Amino acid sequence: MRVLVTGGSGYVGSFVVRRLLEENHEVTVVDSLVNSLRPKFAEVHFYQVDVRDRVSVCAAASQSRPEAIIHCAGLKSVAESVEHPWVYYDVNLVGTLNVLAAAREAEVGHFVFSSSCSVYGSPQISPVGENAPTLPLSPYAHTKLAAENAIRTCAQALGTTFVNLRYFNAAGAAEDGSYGELVTRNTTQILPLAFMAALRQRPPLQLFGRDYPTYDGTAVRDYVHVEDLARAHVTALGSHGHRPQGTFNLGRGEGTSIGELLAAIERVSDLQVPVIDASRRAGDPIETWADTSFAKSELNWATQFDLEEIVRSAWRWHSGPSGKLTAVG
Ligand SMILES: NC(=O)c1ccc[n+]([C@@H]2O[C@H](COP(=O)([O-])OP(=O)(O)OC[C@H]3O[C@@H](n4cnc5c(N)ncnc54)[C@H](O)[C@@H]3O)[C@@H](O)[C@H]2O)c1
Known part of the structure; x- marks a missing residue:
C-alpha cells in the first residue's frame, strides 16, 4: 500500500515507517524536522514540509497519491501547550485540518491519527475504556480531542474510514539500539x-x-513499547477489503x-x-x-x-x- 506518514521522522513515526517498510509498503514522509532528524531510510520519499503550510501538504499528497495517511506530526509537551496554546492549536488542530484537506483532495480513503490518553483528563476509574468521559485538562489535550472530532466527522461526511489511536505512554527503543527517542529542548517523557x-x-x-x-x-x-505502537498503526491500516474504523486505546x-x-x-x-x-x-x-x-x-x-x-x-x-x-x- 502507498502510505503517507506525517511526523514520520519523529519518535513514534520513525518506528511506524520502519515497520511499514519491513512489510513492503511504499512510504512518503512529511515532517518539518522541528523536533527530529531527517529519516534514515533511503527508500522513503521525504518532504520537509510544515503541516501548517496547506499548499505544500496538499502537493506532497497529490504527488505521492497515498491510499492511506498516518498522521503523527504534532507537538506533545503539555507544559509548552499551557505557555503557548496558540502554537498548539495551530500545529495540532490547523495542521490536522490541512492534512485532512490534503486527504480529501488526493481522495485518500483511510486516515490513522496519533491521539493521546490525555483526552480523558484525570480518569476516576482504571482501566480506562474508550467510552470513558473525555475531559481534557490542557491545551495539548484539547487540540488532540478537537483533531479527533474533525477526523471523525470529515470521514463520516466523505464516506471514508478513520482510526484514532489514543496512546498511553510511548516508551522504549529498538532492540538493537539503533532507534529511540530524541532528547529535545521540550522532552518531558x-x-x-x-x-x-x-x-x-x-x-x-x-x-x-x-x-x-x-x-x-x-x-x-501505563507504559507501552513503541514497537507495539508501531505494529498497531500498521494493523490499523487494514487491507483493501477491510479497513478498521473507530477509536482505540493503546497501552499495556x-x-x-x-x-x-x-x-x-x-x-x-x-x-x-x-x-x-x-x-x-x-x-x-x-x-x-x-x-x-x-x-x-x-x-x-x-x-x-x-x-x-x-x-x-x-x-x-x-x-x-x-x-x-x-x-x-
Ligand atoms: N510519545 C508519546 O508518549 C505520545 C503519547 C500520546 C500521543 N502522542 C502523539 O503522537 C505523535 C507523535 O509523538 P512522538 O512521541 O513521536 O513525538 P515527536 O516529537 O518525536 O514526533 C513528532 C514529529 O512531528 C514533527 N512535527 C512537529 N510539528 C510539525 C509541523 N508543524 N509540521 C510538520 N511536522 C511537525 C516533528 O518534527 C516530529 O518529527 C504526536 O502527535 C503526539 O501528540 C505521543
Whole structure:
C-alpha cells in the first residue's frame, strides 16, 4: 500500500515507517524536522514540509497519491501547550485540518491519527475504556480531542474510514539500539529524562508528588513499547477489503508507578537516578491505565513487550553512541 506518514521522522513515526517498510509498503514522509532528524531510510520519499503550510501538504499528497495517511506530526509537551496554546492549536488542530484537506483532495480513503490518553483528563476509574468521559485538562489535550472530532466527522461526511489511536505512554527503543527517542529542548517523557539524569547528562529528575493515594505514593501510568505502537498503526491500516474504523486505546493495560519505573531503571542501568521531590502538577491524574479490549477484539492487537523490555531497550539506546548524540533544538 502507498502510505503517507506525517511526523514520520519523529519518535513514534520513525518506528511506524520502519515497520511499514519491513512489510513492503511504499512510504512518503512529511515532517518539518522541528523536533527530529531527517529519516534514515533511503527508500522513503521525504518532504520537509510544515503541516501548517496547506499548499505544500496538499502537493506532497497529490504527488505521492497515498491510499492511506498516518498522521503523527504534532507537538506533545503539555507544559509548552499551557505557555503557548496558540502554537498548539495551530500545529495540532490547523495542521490536522490541512492534512485532512490534503486527504480529501488526493481522495485518500483511510486516515490513522496519533491521539493521546490525555483526552480523558484525570480518569476516576482504571482501566480506562474508550467510552470513558473525555475531559481534557490542557491545551495539548484539547487540540488532540478537537483533531479527533474533525477526523471523525470529515470521514463520516466523505464516506471514508478513520482510526484514532489514543496512546498511553510511548516508551522504549529498538532492540538493537539503533532507534529511540530524541532528547529535545521540550522532552518531558520520564524515561529519557531519568536515564539522562542517571548518566549525569541532565539535571536530577523532578518527581512530581510522592503523596498520591497509590501503593507507593507516586503516580501510576501505563507504559507501552513503541514497537507495539508501531505494529498497531500498521494493523490499523487494514487491507483493501477491510479497513478498521473507530477509536482505540493503546497501552499495556497495566499500571506502573513512577517509583516502580525508577527502580527498574536503576536495576537495568546499575546507576542511581538522582531525584528532586516536587509538588504534584495540576491536572496530573493519580493513576491511569488502558482497557485495551477493543483494540484486541477489533484490531487483533495485543502488546508483546513488558516493562523490563521497555526499560532495557531504552537503556541500550540512551547509553549507546546514537542515544548520546541525539539532542536537537
Ligand atoms: N510519545 C508519546 O508518549 C505520545 C503519547 C500520546 C500521543 N502522542 C502523539 O503522537 C505523535 C507523535 O509523538 P512522538 O512521541 O513521536 O513525538 P515527536 O516529537 O518525536 O514526533 C513528532 C514529529 O512531528 C514533527 N512535527 C512537529 N510539528 C510539525 C509541523 N508543524 N509540521 C510538520 N511536522 C511537525 C516533528 O518534527 C516530529 O518529527 C504526536 O502527535 C503526539 O501528540 C505521543
